[in-house]
Amino acid sequence: MGLFILRRLLLAIPVIFGIILITFLLQRLIPGDPCRAVLGERATDEICDAFFARMGLNEPLPVQFLLYTGNILRGDFGDSLRYGRAISDLMAERLPVTIELGLIAMVFAIVFGVPLGIISAYYRNSAVDVGTMVGANIGVSMPVFWLGLMLAYIFSVALKDTIFVLPPSGRLPAGYEVIPFFVSWGIAPDVNSASAGLIFLSRLNFLNAALTLNLDLFFTALRYMILPAVAVGTIPLAIIARMTRSSVLETLGQDYVRTARSKGLAEIFVVMNHAVRNALLPVVTVIGLNFSLLISGAVLTETIFGLTGVGRTLVDGITTRDYNLVQGFTILIAVGFVMINLAVDILYGYLDPRIRMR
């Protein structure tokens, strides 16, 4: 298993190298003068010369690439022109929002998708099955940003006077004060004296709520996260339900399931322990592949729901032509995606020993 993990890790290195190369080329390929693209059309030649020297843009391309890679490996993505702050700081501030959104969306997709798939397979061609599959087909075809907008309308306008009303934007109500866990634990007196890692963790609302046993924060954050998570999680839910259904259908027809039945095992035991257990492997792969959808979903829905996460920052960077920001966040997302795929690969190898042998 150790060798398997090592091999997968080594395979990820050239891919990450490729990602850095593509984003490096991004800024070099954008037509026009990079200095005036960054500093504006009115920058004088002297200012531009200084800019080129400071950014290392006078060096030959291979040297520039080495400098660039070196900076990134040290966690230095440069400064954002729009915010005037280090991009790595912006990442630490905004990544928790997207992580939370992605995880809750995925939990939603798995918790509903897998049981729906199992029930559909077991009651094949019943009304439940047909309904689930029609719903799944529609779910896969919906644009995530449209679903987000419609959910926001339904739950905050159409159902305004009912108990189903949900907030359409933000992470927490305005003015809601969150006490970071490191303050209530006495690790650091305030945010300014805490380390970057602690601040990052404390920005994960659910983790912070769990660590400080703050139920109110937990449920408030959950209420705000429901609509974005449902929007982002619906397409993965549909895909997971479809995959689970076809996978369980296949295992239900296997000889060992018939044997289990003929031994007189209870039906629920036959289905859950024999059919479903063996059917979950391809489902795990599909769940892993769906992280790509979560990331696209985050890019498209964070703006709608007023969540200042990685996706929204990227879109803002594009509209304001803040190329440093676009570059940094592209690398962050792509490397995160590679890491998730790596984790899924390793998990898959763990679940199915045959994979490790290859």
Added chain:
Amino acid sequence: MDATTTRPVKLNTPVLAPKAPRSSLWMDTGKYLLRNRSAVIGMILISLLIVIALFASVIATHDPLLPMIGQPGHTGRLPARAPCIHLLGCPAAEPEHYLGLDLNARDIFSRLVYGTRVSLVVGFTAVVFSIVSGTLLGMIAGYAGAWIDNLIMRLMDVLLAFPSLLLAIVIVTILGSGLQNALLAIAIVTIPVYARLARAQVLMVKELDYVTATKSLGASSGRILFFHIFPNSLTPLIVQGTLGIGTAVLDAAALSFIGLGAQPPIAEWGAMLSEARSYVFTAPHMVFFPGLAIMLTVLGFNLLGDGLRDALDPRLNRI
């Protein structure tokens, strides 16, 4: 003496085998598709969309780019006006707009109708582009092997390492916003999918006896690739291509939604959603219909693609 009498047998009677009905892979596929309810729904949806796109000028009730302000019969506050259908009780004095007006007081129904053209053209063109380039790359990689294979496929791996929408965003950022560049970006990000498929097919087919036979007859590599290997690798590419059109329509809408695709005043569904998004709470009709149009289009291609996959899958031996 043998008392049993035997009936004489005519030895030269020709044995007539029952004539087999003419059948080919495509005829069987067609028959199966017509029996598959989802695929039929998919085909109906796609046919409808194609008819709408072809006859947009006949179906549309207004000019999709023309604001209604100052037009005969249009009075009062026009931007974002709700749908008005006389049959459903809208006062006859008010001009009829089936799906209402948008922020610039343009007829949403007509914009949707013309938007069908844009979406279908983007979907088909992007997929054709990526199938052609992906297949070419995949076939070369699979047939040539060695370092050429390695070089092409590792490049494809890097492209696949990006979430597709993110890569499309990066490409449009480099090329500049606009529908054409968005189309190109969508096509580029899906190339690896077709390259992998084509390569796998070539690897499988190139070892078959008929290819060896052609090779021994002295056929050139190009001839073998394009006349012998390619036609026999088409099936999975067609299935993937059909599903790919749906994805391309969705991605084009997404790029337009974040302002990188179609630019105003083009009637494109994603751009229409983008323009209307801030008004979802006050004028939801501006958001509802373009999204519905995108969904039905993608649904049509998904249903047909799934049906085609089942029909062409030799493991499901149901014909």
